[in-house]
Amino acid sequence: MSLNQSEWFTEAFQGKTAFSVRYSRKLYDSLSDFQRIEVFDTEPMGRILILGGCFMVTEKDSFVYHEMLVHPAMSALKEVRKVLIIGGGDGGAVTEVVKHPEVESLVLCEIDPLVIHACKDYFPSISAGLNDPRVTIVNDDGAAFVANFNNEFDLILVDSTDPVGPGQALFEISFYESIKRSLRHSGAAVFQTESPFFMEDVFSETVMNLKRVFGSQTALPYLATIPSYPGGLWSFTFCSETCSPILAAPDSLQKRLVQNLKYYSVDVHRGCFALPVFVQQLLKNSD
């Protein structure tokens, strides 16, 4: 069947597969200095944010991405006071982090101020954390910004887009080295590391580079399913020199759990690091 362009938004991934959503209304369409930003209302996915033609946020499924970027590390670490988020202008990760009362300060470094404005206007509940008094917003290049710090943060979250356009610098080894230097010894960093299904090469190369910088036993990928992202199966990689998210005891994870989450739980924490055989093989090939 054919999809009428005036009713459907389609993201074609590498010109080979495509995911489409029927929309009821286009609310916003703007060209920033970095990318095209679009917002649609849809029945099946709720309101959706499209950056550079790619699904970035949907009201239906983004809770998976935001919770899984944030809470495995927040639960595994013993104490988190200072947080840096690079990218993530939609505010979804910020909103999850500020649910933890122990957090004293959070810097969000988003290169594109227009993403933040659009999300404050059109996704008030996902971006709600941006209004928290502990949050400072910086509009800068994430790779340049993080180069300023040493032994500073308890947690750094790299909430990047794909490694093309504005997201490209966030997939470089020199960036990973800056992240490592900016972390306190007891801290951790979490990177979104793409889909092991449809982006095998980017996934395995990114994890390999993180293992090279952080150590092979201390860069640990984990998975969650996000239907609106290409391949559905999405990876994150947890990096810490001192904290193992796998060895964390269930009752210590439980103690640090915040209320009213929709995806993450102690059980999910323990399950998400169990990698399917083909994912383990992708990592073995890249060793």
Next chain:
Amino acid sequence: MSLNQSEWFTEAFQGKTAFSVRYSRKLYDSLSDFQRIEVFDTEPMGRILILGGCFMVTEKDSFVYHEMLVHPAMSALKEVRKVLIIGGGDGGAVTEVVKHPEVESLVLCEIDPLVIHACKDYFPSISAGLNDPRVTIVNDDGAAFVANFNNEFDLILVDSTDPVGPGQALFEISFYESIKRSLRHSGAAVFQTESPFFMEDVFSETVMNLKRVFGSQTALPYLATIPSYPGGLWSFTFCSETCSPILAAPDSLQKRLVQNLKYYSVDVHRGCFALPVFVQQLLKNSD
């Protein structure tokens, strides 16, 4: 962007979301007594089988579905000699079951002989198990066929299509009761139970009905990600009066594991029963 129909196959799910794959060649298009059967060659997903306009098998991702339908139960049960598969005419589940040498007989009850013919012709490696001498193929209505048995099978796998058209009878309570009666006391049944993301109602109603028939502690949903199926996150439900797949010891699972799988492992077994919070809530609402 728009997708040219002569180059893309599109499955539109409930007219709201769509997944499309660019194809290089259409190999087969036939109308059986039950449904339209199409086969395409594609670059991103390999060869694909479409039944009634829906993705059923792809060379890229069907290993997830077939392994996860079969191996959690094969590993959790102590002994599996007699197996019945209802649906599954593509032969993928059969091919996984016959990897276990202890299996003495397997009956495949597929209503549509043309699906079997197409898969033998176009998916020789996925359907290879259909040629195993232990396998008997019956072309019958699964619900009618299973009503003939009592205390017969160690394992029954319900590899149905969606609950419309030929698959509808496989979502009725009377069918679940027949399945239960056909199982040996030490046996188990596994049902594909749709996506908790895009088919919340079918998922929760099906699992609720299975709990009603098999008992609330003995019908246990588990998850895997299959990118070509709507919602990506797919559920199966394990039902047994005597065997708990969750309490199975890792070394006993390991002992029963067959070689050369691409998705399932002992770790995956332990992780797949960890349900995200929203999935648990869907089940709670349906209690």
